[in-house]
Amino acid sequence: MASKNREMPDPAFRPHDHSRCRRKVLAAASRHARDQGLRLTPVRRRVLEILLENHRAMGAYEVLERLAREGWGAQPPIAYRALDFLARHGFVHKVRRLNAYVACTRSTHSDPPLLLICRACGRVGEAEGAGISREIGAIAGARGFSVERLGVEALGLCPACAADGGAGA
Amino acid sequence: MASKNREMPDPAFRPHDHSRCRRKVLAAASRHARDQGLRLTPVRRRVLEILLENHRAMGAYEVLERLAREGWGAQPPIAYRALDFLARHGFVHKVRRLNAYVACTRSTHSDPPLLLICRACGRVGEAEGAGISREIGAIAGARGFSVERLGVEALGLCPACAADGGAGA
DNA sequence: GTAGTAATGTTATATTATAACTTGTAATAT
DNA sequence: ATATTACAAGTTATAATATAACATTACTAC
Ligand SMILES: [Zn+2]
Ligand SMILES: [Zn+2]
Ligand SMILES: [Zn+2]
Ligand SMILES: [Zn+2]
Secondary structure (H helix, E strand, C coil), X not given: CHHHHHHCCCHHXXXXXXXXXXXXXXXXXXXXXXXXXXXXXXHHHHHHHHHCCCCECECHHHHHHHHHHCCCCCCHHHHHHHHHHHHHCCCEEEEHHHCEEEECCCCCCCXXXXXXXXXXXXXXXXXXXXXXXXXXXXXXXXXXXXXEEEEEEEEXXXXXXXXXXXXXX | CHHHHHHCCCHHHCCCCHHHHHHHHHHHHHHHHHHHCCCCCHHHHHHHHHHCXXXXXXXXXXXXXXXXXXXXXXXXHHXXXXXXXXXXXXXXXXXXXXXXXXXXXXXXXXXXXXXEEECCCCEEEEEECHHHHHHHHHHHHHCCCEEEEXXXXXXXXXXXXXXXXXXXX
């Protein structure tokens, strides 16, 4: 577990074979969808692919523009519905600080992630938030509050941008 | 510290003398502003007062409507600027999940709070997030990511609404 | 194949937020 | 006291984000 963190660090912030990274995530998503009886339709899959082109978050209208150029519907609901579906089922995360969406790169689409947002290069990484979730649940529980959904977003500098002095990537 | 949690539970979710609650927070804010050389001007103070009327979050336009009715400017920047000022200095918190703002009721306006958002009654409580912040900082740090700003928001049911079966307050 | 259901396409509009510029106000310097 | 400056408030306009409501198409079950 602790060792897993060392062996599989978040790819977002380090050079890696991203074609492979992307294919793996996409394959896992397909599998997950099939197993869960979720309909990963062409638009939905295409939106996921678009988000997987890099580790940045994209706004709904940015996604929409891409879809429109590729011949899909050009109206907001097209993008929002696909993104909502993907987010509901954990294929993507909504980054509330950015009003944008990022593809989930973790193996499990279950518990809420800790999102790491680089303010310089815009890349978004994610860390397992299981331990944090438990702790937050406990703090809330001590106040009689039952947590149903949790969002944890950290804004800061990724390793590469920190090395640059925070000026940007 | 743990005892403080028992003695000073978040007021948002329990019956309390809210006039007193509000006055205390407002007085503390005035003091803080004076000490820090911050200009808590009439509009800014009024916005804080409005948010302090209850423990719910208000949207910028909701606040603006109130200001307008009271003779202040009726344009969005009036509200947004006051809210931005108050948020920058920790007098209020932006609740990103709701695109809304809630008055800070804690004694210190420094570290980031854990926001507890009741989906039934809309009230927003806050818990000290210092421990969580440290832990998140550590997890991020292990990935070379340096956290500058942190947002933690939990959506769920407050004690009162949980007793109601989650139907609403 | 028909009926029912879910997804997509389209139109219109609601909601949230900011840019850019003007006017007023209060502290500072001369 | 008056000029200078900096910051805040007011105004106009528009940008960016998101959803409601309804028409059409595609898939599923029978
Ligand atoms: Zn990758
Ligand atoms: Zn970066
Ligand atoms: Zn109160
Ligand atoms: Zn409640």
